[in-house]
């Protein structure tokens with residue numbers, strides 16, 4: 818079997834695996850950048866979908882409960898601010914000087930490197946150079962440098978194992 822076939826088979830195995838179907842990122846997609854704090858966001862957002870229509874990258878979608886969430890399967894966020902500027906209720910509020918959000922990428926343990934399958938796809942897509950790979954092929958996962966990661970999501974949609982999810986940055990990480 819060629820290396821390419823082996824890689825494709827490993828990817829398929831992982832995508833069909835229960836753990837992958839339930840990866841954290843699927844459960845907790847982030848709201849658009851410049852979202853108000855959670856309680857305020859939920860009270861202000863009326864699910865009008867203006868932010869969905871405004872996003873030039875088509876990565877904002879309405880969830881089942883009609884709240885906007887990001888879907889990085891189609892690409893990453895450029896932090897253009899169009900979604901936040903379009904919001905009529907103040908649930909999203911664009912402020913040039915304000916950090917768009919505090920989320921960072923995380924890598925789950927279904928990353929192909931855990932099975933010693935060579936993959937650097939996420940790192941190749943990260944303009945911030947925020948993903949550091951282990952030097953040895955010893956099953957260690959890549960590390961995300963929290964002070965460099967913008968949470969843009971460019972790495973998430975390209976991951977063949979669907980192993981990248983997002984969470985709030987904790988102080989000191």
Ligand code: SF4
Nearest residue numbers: 872894895897898900
């Ligand atoms: S900041 Fe721009 S690219 Fe990012 S979600 Fe909003 S509209 Fe889309």
Ligand code: SF4
Nearest residue numbers: 943966967969970972
């Ligand atoms: S979210 Fe963006 S900045 Fe962070 S690791 Fe992924 S591609 Fe790099």
Ligand code: SF4
Nearest residue numbers: 928929936938939976
């Ligand atoms: S793209 Fe990154 S997170 Fe996904 S399998 Fe490859 S090395 Fe792991």
